Amino acid sequence: MSDLFYAMTMPGLETLAFSEIRATLPESTLVKFMRGIALFQTPELPENLLDLHTTEDVFVALAHIKGLRRGPDALRVLHSATLNADLTDAIASWRRGHHGARPRTWRVVSQMVGSYDFRRVDAGQAVTAALRKSMPHGMRPVEDDADLEVWLWLGGGDVLIGVRLSDATMRHRAYKHQHLPASLRPTAAAAMGWLSQPTPEDIVLDPLCGAGTILIERALLGPVTRELGGDIREQAVNIARRNVRAAEVDVSLKTWDARALPLGASSVTRIITNLPFGKQIGTREDNEALYTALIREFDRVLAPGGLMVSLTSEDRLWDRIIQEHGWKTQKKVVFVVLGQPASIFVSERA
Template sequence: MEFCALCWMGLENAAEQELSARKLHAEKIRKVRQLIGEGKRKVFFEADPDADTLRQLGTVEDVYAVIASSRNPGDMKGLARMVERALGSETLHAALNLERAVSGRAKAARFEPMITIENRSDMRRRELRDTLLTGVDKKLPKWRRTRRDGIGLWLDIHGPRAMLCVRLVSRRSGKRRDLPGALPASVAYSMIFLTYPWQGEVFADPFCGSGTIILERLRFADASAILGGDADGKAVRTAAENLARTPFVPVRLDATGLPLPDGSVDAIVANPPWGEKHDAKNWTADRLADLYEVFAEEAARVLRHKGRLAIITTAAKSMDSALKNRRAFTISKCFVVNCLGLRPHVFIALRK
């Protein structure tokens, strides 16, 4: 079966690496440089995965089973024929069985129609929605439309290409309290993934905010110790609420003076303040630069030899300067991610 995963622009390589690591037919992965709505990319792969493997994918936001695709379905009548064939196919039933295994839901008769259209001037979103709804009425007459908690049916048109998919996984449905500037879960997971976490490591997030990075680290192999906290008391309380069902308790701490011995940490993953995410009066460019300089020095102190640092910010020049000024880090990766309506840089650095 063919699948389509959506990831934030800039995380395609991380998604490809994770798919390969999970042995999802890595040789058949193909990246398609098409943007979807909020700045996401499509990554296609062919596999016969089990439900657990799909649930464990962390670098992507959504995963869909492709039940029909066409390089050129022609006009609306041709598209309607493609939709009706797909909704009566064995591929649909296989996708629905997999969706139930992933979600744990009983056999459902409710669906959410989703439409995306790019680079096609002769089709309108309303026409596409009506085509999908008509196809469901004909082939699945017992199904009822809903706005939430239904089976996602996604009709996507990009230029001459068309595809119809069933949503299997969505990482946007978590019941988590977020603070302004909180990272999407898949971005936090990808940053951790790119530090190659291992069982027994000592992990730290000194700008924990609402706790997203800590929550994502708990999805990996057990660390021997995790330190997470924030200088903001409200952030610590919010993180504690989000982490209430875990054994982890965030603490109030100063990232520029960590309560840790020298060379005691294996990995630091952090989402420090950005100018665009905070009150500009409080976080000027100069103040951010000063914060990054002091934090880089503290990170160099507590990280072991070959310890890993992953950090995200829109103030890329200040962060690059702070890491290079220490002469204690080698920047192994630096790339732009499209998220939160911004284009922050992610730095992956190795302690010399």
């Protein structure tokens, strides 16, 4: 029998997250995409679901309710769906992912997207009330730090109730001790690595590497020949060095100006980078001058047939500048970074 699972990622990255799931577990089939969620079936239990890079949390589904009404009757539906769910199987999946440990405590976490005639807490309580009846004896509900978390996600007509198989390290990564203000979420950095169509022959450059997240995530995705990175701020390079060491990956880092890289012509095969953008770092005029200088330099160092994967919120500006410099964009993925929409461009020379 196929079990139902779902992966949560950043809204906009759902299809990408599912393509990584398919690559990791080829027998998986998609059931549905929802906002920030890929719901899928897979025939056997997937310890390696916890190794996904573009997913922030992964769940075994207890229930998928379609067409939930907005009125208070919905609370009864949530209650009975929880009561009828197969908890034994879900707890067994949780235990397999936790070296056989037995969960002693549980709690319900609820999330609500869209408007309903009841409150999020009421929905959470409907599920909690049902679980009080159906949880195995010996497991008790707690407010915080529960061993086992049941998440209730309400997103318009669709509702998912599931047992969380992942923990916080899936989302935050253990290596990331040092943060910088404009630092990218590891999941987004992994998504960029994934979009670079990685091969073991890659020589990867992040010319504006900040805390080093993109290069680290690329190295964790799969084999690579060489990785190079740098930043104009020495402090950023020091932080990147510490993160690289903690992640136990091999990246060579330097303090440099990305507008004049100390690298030979055609010396790299992939550029993967998060450009400074918007209010985050520079002004628009600064960005126009910077982007123009950057694309000239990227043009020089990227080998023929190479790919550039770049992220910016200055979508139109970057699009125009790269086109003017003879590049074409194969693919664009829009998602939300620090509250504003941003685009990942996958581009090559025209």
